[in-house]
Amino acid sequence: MKVTIIGGGGRVGACAAYALECSGLVTEIQILDANESAAEGEALDLLHGSAFAGEQKIYAGNYSRASDSDLFLITAGLRRKPDESRLDLINRNVGLFVQILDSIKSAGMRMDAQVFVVSNPVDILTRLAGQRLDLPSQQVFGLGTMLDTARFSSFIAQELGLAPLQVKALVLGEHGDSMTPIWSSASVNGLPLAGLPECTPAFQNAVFERTKGSGAEVIKKKGGAGWAVGIAIREVVHAVLLDKKALLPVSSLVQGAYGIRDICLSVPSIVSRKGVERHVEIKLWPKELMALQQSARALKETLSKVKA
Numbered sequence: 001m002k003v004t005i006i007g008g009g010g011r012v013g014a015c016a017a018y019a020l021e022c023s024g025l026v027t028e029i030q031i032l033d034a035n036e037s038a039a040e041g042e043a044l045d046l047l048h049g050s051a052f053a054g055e056q057k058i059y060a061g062n063y064s065r066a067s068d069s070d071l072f073l074i075t076a077g078l079r080r081k082p083d084e085s086r087l088d089l090i091n092r093n094v095g096l097f098v099q100i101l102d103s104i105k106s107a108g109m110r111m112d113a114q115v116f117v118v119s120n121p122v123d124i125l126t127r128l129a130g131q132r133l134d135l136p137s138q139q140v141f142g143l144g145t146m147l148d149t150a151r152f153s154s155f156i157a158q159e160l161g162l163a164p165l166q167v168k169a170l171v172l173g174e175h176g177d178s179m180t181p182i183w184s185s186a187s188v189n190g191l192p193l194a195g196l197p198e199c200t201p202a203f204q205n206a207v208f209e210r211t212k213g214s215g216a217e218v219i220k221k222k223g224g225a226g227w228a229v230g231i232a233i234r235e236v237v238h239a240v241l242l243d244k245k246a247l248l249p250v251s252s253l254v255q256g257a258y259g260i261r262d263i264c265l266s267v268p269s270i271v272s273r274k275g276v277e278r279h280v281e282i283k284l285w286p287k288e289l290m291a292l293q294q295s296a297r298a299l300k301e302t303l304s305k306v307k308a
Contacts, residue, residue, distance in 0.1 A: 003027040004066040006100055009038030009075025011223075012118060015230030016073060017058075020047055023234060024054035025241055030061040030069070035074070052155065063107035070113060071240060073233065074129075076100060077119035080218045089120050094306060097125050100131045111135070114163030115144040115241055117251075118233060122175050123299050124306060126251045127264040128138045135255040140277040144266035146232040147170040147178055147225070151242050154209045158205060158208050160198055162188050172266050172288075175294030180291040181208045184284055190258065239271040252276040258289060260296040263303065267292070 003020060007013040008031035012125040017053055020026045020109050027105045029046070030071045039060040066072065068213035077093050086160060106113075115133060117140070133140060148171040149158035169186035173179050186193040218225045240247040249266040257267050258281040268280040284292065 001070045001237075002030070002068065003071045003073055003237065004030040004032055004061070004069040004071045006032045006066075006076060006077060006104075007119070008060075009035045009042055010075060011226045012229050013234075014042045015226040016075060016118075016233040017042065017046055017220060017230075019230040019234040020237060021053045021056060021058065023238065024056070026056060028057040030059060030066060032061055032063070032066060036060065045052050051140070059060070063103045066104070067108040068110065071237065072102060072104060072109070072113060072176070072269045073118065073237070074116065074125075075118045082216050090124055090302065090306060093119060093121070094128065097128065097134065101129055105133065109133075109232055113139065115140045116233075116236065116240075117220030118229070118269075120175070121302075122249060122302055123251050123264045127253065127303060128306070130253055130264065131252070134187075136275075140276065141236075141269075141271075141276050142251035142264060143172065143173050143229070143232060143236065144153060145174070145179055145249045146266075147215075147229050148175060148211060148230055148237060149249050150232050151214050152181060155210055155214075156186070156193065159203070160162035160188075160193075160196070161287050165194075168180050170268070172249055173269070173292050174265055174299055175251065175296040177212075178291070179212065180295055180300045181211070182284065184288060185282055196202070235270060240273055240275065243273040245270050245272045245277065247271075249278060250276060252279075253295070258291060258292055263296050263299050264297065265296055265299055 003026050005013045005017055017029055031039045031043040043058055045061040119125050122142040127218050130140040152171050153167045154164055154171045157167040166189040171179050245294040246269050248271050250269050251264045251266050253264050254260045268282055270277040
Protein backbone atom coordinates (compact mmCIF):
# COMPACT_ATOMS: atom_id res chain seq x y z
CA MET A 1 0.00 0.00 0.00
CA LYS A 2 1.22 3.48 -0.90
CA VAL A 3 0.26 6.21 1.57
CA THR A 4 0.68 9.90 0.78
CA ILE A 5 0.70 12.07 3.90
CA ILE A 6 -0.39 15.62 3.07
CA GLY A 7 0.94 17.77 5.86
CA GLY A 8 3.68 15.26 6.59
CA GLY A 9 6.11 18.01 7.54
CA GLY A 10 4.04 18.82 10.62
CA ARG A 11 3.87 17.12 14.01
CA VAL A 12 0.82 14.91 13.38
CA GLY A 13 1.84 13.88 9.87
CA ALA A 14 5.38 13.05 10.96
CA CYS A 15 4.19 11.02 13.96
CA ALA A 16 1.79 9.12 11.69
CA ALA A 17 4.62 8.37 9.25
CA TYR A 18 6.80 7.14 12.11
CA ALA A 19 4.05 4.87 13.44
CA LEU A 20 3.51 3.42 9.96
CA GLU A 21 7.23 2.91 9.43
CA CYS A 22 7.68 1.13 12.76
CA SER A 23 4.87 -1.32 12.01
CA GLY A 24 6.44 -2.20 8.67
CA LEU A 25 3.24 -3.01 6.76
CA VAL A 26 2.88 -0.01 4.45
CA THR A 27 5.20 -0.42 1.47
CA GLU A 28 5.55 3.21 0.38
CA ILE A 29 5.24 6.50 2.28
CA GLN A 30 5.28 9.83 0.48
CA ILE A 31 5.67 12.98 2.58
CA LEU A 32 4.02 16.05 1.07
CA ASP A 33 3.91 19.49 2.68
CA ALA A 34 3.61 23.15 1.67
CA ASN A 35 6.92 23.52 3.49
CA GLU A 36 9.01 21.46 1.08
CA SER A 37 12.11 21.65 3.25
CA ALA A 38 10.24 20.25 6.25
CA ALA A 39 8.86 17.42 4.10
CA GLU A 40 12.32 16.59 2.81
CA GLY A 41 13.75 16.65 6.32
CA GLU A 42 11.11 14.35 7.77
CA ALA A 43 11.42 11.95 4.83
CA LEU A 44 15.21 11.87 5.18
CA ASP A 45 15.03 11.27 8.92
CA LEU A 46 12.56 8.42 8.42
CA LEU A 47 14.67 6.98 5.59
CA HIS A 48 17.66 6.79 7.90
CA GLY A 49 15.76 4.30 10.07
CA SER A 50 14.40 2.18 7.24
CA ALA A 51 17.28 -0.30 7.39
CA PHE A 52 16.14 -1.33 10.87
CA ALA A 53 12.40 -0.63 10.75
CA GLY A 54 11.35 -2.09 7.40
CA GLU A 55 11.82 -2.02 3.67
CA GLN A 56 9.47 0.84 2.75
CA LYS A 57 10.14 3.45 0.13
CA ILE A 58 10.08 6.78 1.98
CA TYR A 59 10.48 10.11 0.18
CA ALA A 60 9.26 13.69 -0.11
CA GLY A 61 7.08 14.21 -3.18
CA ASN A 62 4.30 16.21 -4.77
CA TYR A 63 0.71 15.83 -5.94
CA SER A 64 1.71 14.41 -9.33
CA ARG A 65 3.66 11.60 -7.66
CA ALA A 66 0.69 11.01 -5.37
CA SER A 67 -1.77 10.13 -8.13
CA ASP A 68 -1.21 6.36 -7.75
CA SER A 69 -1.63 6.40 -3.95
CA ASP A 70 -3.84 3.80 -2.30
CA LEU A 71 -4.58 6.18 0.57
CA PHE A 72 -4.37 9.95 0.96
CA LEU A 73 -3.84 10.89 4.60
CA ILE A 74 -4.61 14.59 5.11
CA THR A 75 -3.11 16.02 8.29
CA ALA A 76 -2.42 19.57 7.08
CA GLY A 77 -4.03 22.39 9.00
CA LEU A 78 -3.54 25.31 11.29
CA ARG A 79 -2.91 24.44 14.92
CA ARG A 80 -5.66 24.82 17.49
CA LYS A 81 -5.04 27.42 20.18
CA PRO A 82 -5.26 26.27 23.84
CA ASP A 83 -8.64 27.91 24.50
CA GLU A 84 -10.06 27.41 21.01
CA SER A 85 -12.77 24.88 20.15
CA ARG A 86 -11.98 22.55 17.28
CA LEU A 87 -15.01 23.92 15.49
CA ASP A 88 -13.60 27.43 15.84
CA LEU A 89 -10.88 26.31 13.47
CA ILE A 90 -13.30 25.99 10.62
CA ASN A 91 -13.05 29.55 9.35
CA ARG A 92 -9.26 29.28 9.28
CA ASN A 93 -8.93 25.79 7.85
CA VAL A 94 -11.62 25.31 5.22
CA GLY A 95 -9.88 27.43 2.57
CA LEU A 96 -6.64 25.50 2.97
CA PHE A 97 -8.46 22.19 2.92
CA VAL A 98 -10.36 22.98 -0.29
CA GLN A 99 -7.06 23.88 -1.98
CA ILE A 100 -5.66 20.47 -0.99
CA LEU A 101 -8.71 18.63 -2.35
CA ASP A 102 -8.53 20.57 -5.63
CA SER A 103 -4.81 19.76 -5.95
CA ILE A 104 -5.53 16.04 -5.47
CA LYS A 105 -8.24 16.15 -8.14
CA SER A 106 -6.11 18.15 -10.59
CA ALA A 107 -3.18 15.75 -10.30
CA GLY A 108 -5.48 12.74 -10.61
CA MET A 109 -6.30 9.88 -8.28
CA ARG A 110 -7.36 6.26 -8.50
CA MET A 111 -11.07 5.59 -8.23
CA ASP A 112 -10.42 2.92 -5.59
CA ALA A 113 -8.26 5.24 -3.47
CA GLN A 114 -9.19 6.04 0.13
CA VAL A 115 -9.16 9.59 1.52
CA PHE A 116 -8.50 9.70 5.26
CA VAL A 117 -9.01 13.11 6.90
CA VAL A 118 -7.27 13.98 10.17
CA SER A 119 -7.25 17.80 9.88
CA ASN A 120 -9.63 19.62 12.22
CA PRO A 121 -12.52 20.18 12.51
CA VAL A 122 -12.42 16.63 11.18
CA ASP A 123 -16.17 15.92 10.88
CA ILE A 124 -16.87 19.08 8.89
CA LEU A 125 -13.82 18.61 6.65
CA THR A 126 -14.67 14.95 6.03
CA ARG A 127 -18.12 16.03 4.85
CA LEU A 128 -16.57 18.67 2.58
CA ALA A 129 -14.15 16.09 1.15
CA GLY A 130 -17.04 13.76 0.36
CA GLN A 131 -18.89 16.55 -1.41
CA ARG A 132 -15.89 17.73 -3.42
CA LEU A 133 -14.25 14.46 -4.48
CA ASP A 134 -15.76 12.09 -7.02
CA LEU A 135 -15.48 9.02 -4.83
CA PRO A 136 -18.03 6.69 -3.22
CA SER A 137 -18.86 7.95 0.26
CA GLN A 138 -17.43 4.85 1.98
CA GLN A 139 -13.95 5.71 0.62
CA VAL A 140 -13.88 9.11 2.37
CA PHE A 141 -13.60 9.01 6.15
CA GLY A 142 -12.05 10.88 9.04
CA LEU A 143 -10.18 10.02 12.22
CA GLY A 144 -13.29 11.08 14.14
CA THR A 145 -13.24 10.07 17.80
CA MET A 146 -10.46 7.49 17.49
CA LEU A 147 -8.07 9.63 19.56
CA ASP A 148 -10.81 10.52 22.07
CA THR A 149 -11.61 6.80 22.40
CA ALA A 150 -7.93 6.00 23.00
CA ARG A 151 -7.65 8.70 25.65
CA PHE A 152 -10.91 7.63 27.29
CA SER A 153 -9.91 3.97 27.49
CA SER A 154 -6.40 4.80 28.72
CA PHE A 155 -7.69 7.05 31.50
CA ILE A 156 -10.21 4.44 32.63
CA ALA A 157 -7.45 1.84 32.80
CA GLN A 158 -5.12 4.20 34.64
CA GLU A 159 -7.68 5.23 37.24
CA LEU A 160 -8.95 1.70 37.90
CA GLY A 161 -5.53 0.01 37.74
CA LEU A 162 -6.48 -2.16 34.75
CA ALA A 163 -4.55 -3.37 31.70
CA PRO A 164 -5.08 -0.70 28.98
CA LEU A 165 -5.39 -3.25 26.17
CA GLN A 166 -8.24 -4.98 28.00
CA VAL A 167 -10.31 -1.83 28.44
CA LYS A 168 -12.72 -1.16 25.56
CA ALA A 169 -14.74 2.05 25.77
CA LEU A 170 -16.05 4.19 22.92
CA VAL A 171 -16.51 7.90 22.41
CA LEU A 172 -18.95 8.70 19.59
CA GLY A 173 -20.35 11.76 17.84
CA GLU A 174 -18.35 14.90 17.11
CA HIS A 175 -14.61 15.06 17.63
CA GLY A 176 -15.06 18.13 19.77
CA ASP A 177 -17.25 19.74 22.37
CA SER A 178 -20.33 17.52 21.89
CA MET A 179 -18.52 14.16 21.92
CA THR A 180 -20.47 11.41 23.68
CA PRO A 181 -19.02 8.76 26.06
CA ILE A 182 -20.59 5.33 25.67
CA TRP A 183 -20.50 3.77 29.13
CA SER A 184 -23.27 1.29 28.27
CA SER A 185 -20.89 -0.92 26.27
CA ALA A 186 -17.63 -0.13 28.12
CA SER A 187 -15.89 -3.31 29.21
CA VAL A 188 -12.72 -4.84 30.60
CA ASN A 189 -11.78 -8.20 29.10
CA GLY A 190 -15.42 -8.67 28.05
CA LEU A 191 -16.93 -7.81 31.44
CA PRO A 192 -19.08 -4.65 31.81
CA LEU A 193 -17.29 -1.74 33.46
CA ALA A 194 -20.62 -0.42 34.72
CA GLY A 195 -20.74 -3.45 37.04
CA LEU A 196 -17.60 -2.42 38.93
CA PRO A 197 -18.33 -0.74 42.27
CA GLU A 198 -15.65 1.88 41.54
CA CYS A 199 -17.38 2.90 38.30
CA THR A 200 -19.77 5.35 39.95
CA PRO A 201 -21.50 8.27 38.18
CA ALA A 202 -18.97 10.61 39.81
CA PHE A 203 -16.08 8.50 38.49
CA GLN A 204 -17.62 8.43 35.02
CA ASN A 205 -18.04 12.20 34.94
CA ALA A 206 -14.50 12.82 36.16
CA VAL A 207 -12.90 10.50 33.61
CA PHE A 208 -14.90 11.92 30.73
CA GLU A 209 -14.16 15.53 31.70
CA ARG A 210 -10.48 14.64 31.77
CA THR A 211 -10.86 13.07 28.33
CA LYS A 212 -12.56 16.16 26.90
CA GLY A 213 -9.89 18.46 28.26
CA SER A 214 -6.84 16.37 27.46
CA GLY A 215 -6.33 17.78 23.97
CA ALA A 216 -6.07 21.33 25.29
CA GLU A 217 -3.85 20.08 28.13
CA VAL A 218 -1.37 18.52 25.69
CA ILE A 219 -1.35 21.69 23.56
CA LYS A 220 -0.64 23.81 26.63
CA LYS A 221 2.16 21.56 27.89
CA LYS A 222 3.98 20.56 24.68
CA GLY A 223 2.41 22.49 21.81
CA GLY A 224 0.24 19.76 20.31
CA ALA A 225 -0.63 16.07 20.19
CA GLY A 226 1.55 13.72 18.18
CA TRP A 227 2.38 10.23 19.38
CA ALA A 228 -1.09 9.04 20.41
CA VAL A 229 -2.74 10.47 17.30
CA GLY A 230 -0.06 8.76 15.19
CA ILE A 231 -0.96 5.42 16.77
CA ALA A 232 -4.69 6.07 16.26
CA ILE A 233 -4.03 6.84 12.58
CA ARG A 234 -2.01 3.64 12.25
CA GLU A 235 -4.93 1.59 13.58
CA VAL A 236 -7.25 2.93 10.88
CA VAL A 237 -4.69 2.57 8.08
CA HIS A 238 -4.01 -1.04 9.08
CA ALA A 239 -7.75 -1.80 9.17
CA VAL A 240 -7.87 -0.71 5.52
CA LEU A 241 -4.58 -2.30 4.47
CA LEU A 242 -5.29 -5.68 6.08
CA ASP A 243 -9.02 -5.69 5.26
CA LYS A 244 -9.62 -6.22 8.98
CA LYS A 245 -13.33 -5.38 9.08
CA ALA A 246 -12.53 -3.74 12.41
CA LEU A 247 -15.23 -1.90 14.34
CA LEU A 248 -13.83 1.61 14.86
CA PRO A 249 -15.31 5.04 15.76
CA VAL A 250 -14.23 6.80 12.57
CA SER A 251 -16.11 9.72 11.04
CA SER A 252 -18.04 9.09 7.83
CA LEU A 253 -21.27 10.06 6.13
CA VAL A 254 -24.16 8.74 8.20
CA GLN A 255 -27.41 8.06 6.35
CA GLY A 256 -29.87 6.56 8.81
CA ALA A 257 -27.93 5.07 11.72
CA TYR A 258 -29.36 6.22 15.07
CA GLY A 259 -31.84 8.40 13.20
CA ILE A 260 -29.03 10.60 11.84
CA ARG A 261 -28.69 11.63 8.20
CA ASP A 262 -26.56 13.82 5.91
CA ILE A 263 -23.67 14.52 8.27
CA CYS A 264 -20.28 13.03 9.05
CA LEU A 265 -19.58 12.02 12.63
CA SER A 266 -18.38 8.95 14.52
CA VAL A 267 -20.66 5.96 14.97
CA PRO A 268 -19.51 2.33 15.27
CA SER A 269 -18.18 1.53 11.78
CA ILE A 270 -16.78 -1.54 10.04
CA VAL A 271 -13.51 -0.49 8.37
CA SER A 272 -11.96 -2.64 5.64
CA ARG A 273 -10.18 -2.38 2.29
CA LYS A 274 -13.40 -0.85 0.95
CA GLY A 275 -13.21 1.93 3.53
CA VAL A 276 -16.23 2.26 5.82
CA GLU A 277 -18.25 -0.78 4.78
CA ARG A 278 -21.21 -0.11 7.04
CA HIS A 279 -22.37 1.33 10.33
CA VAL A 280 -23.33 -0.87 13.28
CA GLU A 281 -26.13 0.31 15.58
CA ILE A 282 -25.14 -1.09 18.93
CA LYS A 283 -27.81 -0.50 21.57
CA LEU A 284 -27.25 2.70 23.52
CA TRP A 285 -28.71 4.00 26.75
CA PRO A 286 -31.46 6.57 26.00
CA LYS A 287 -29.33 9.45 27.31
CA GLU A 288 -26.44 8.35 25.07
CA LEU A 289 -28.67 8.23 22.00
CA MET A 290 -30.04 11.70 22.77
CA ALA A 291 -26.50 13.08 23.20
CA LEU A 292 -25.36 11.50 19.92
CA GLN A 293 -28.30 12.97 18.03
CA GLN A 294 -27.64 16.37 19.62
CA SER A 295 -24.03 16.10 18.46
CA ALA A 296 -25.27 15.56 14.90
CA ARG A 297 -27.52 18.61 15.14
CA ALA A 298 -24.64 20.76 16.37
CA LEU A 299 -22.46 19.66 13.45
CA LYS A 300 -25.25 20.29 10.94
CA GLU A 301 -25.65 23.81 12.27
CA THR A 302 -21.93 24.45 11.83
CA LEU A 303 -21.93 22.90 8.36
CA SER A 304 -24.81 25.16 7.31
CA LYS A 305 -22.70 28.18 8.24
CA VAL A 306 -19.83 26.83 6.13
CA LYS A 307 -22.11 26.42 3.11
CA ALA A 308 -23.35 29.97 3.58
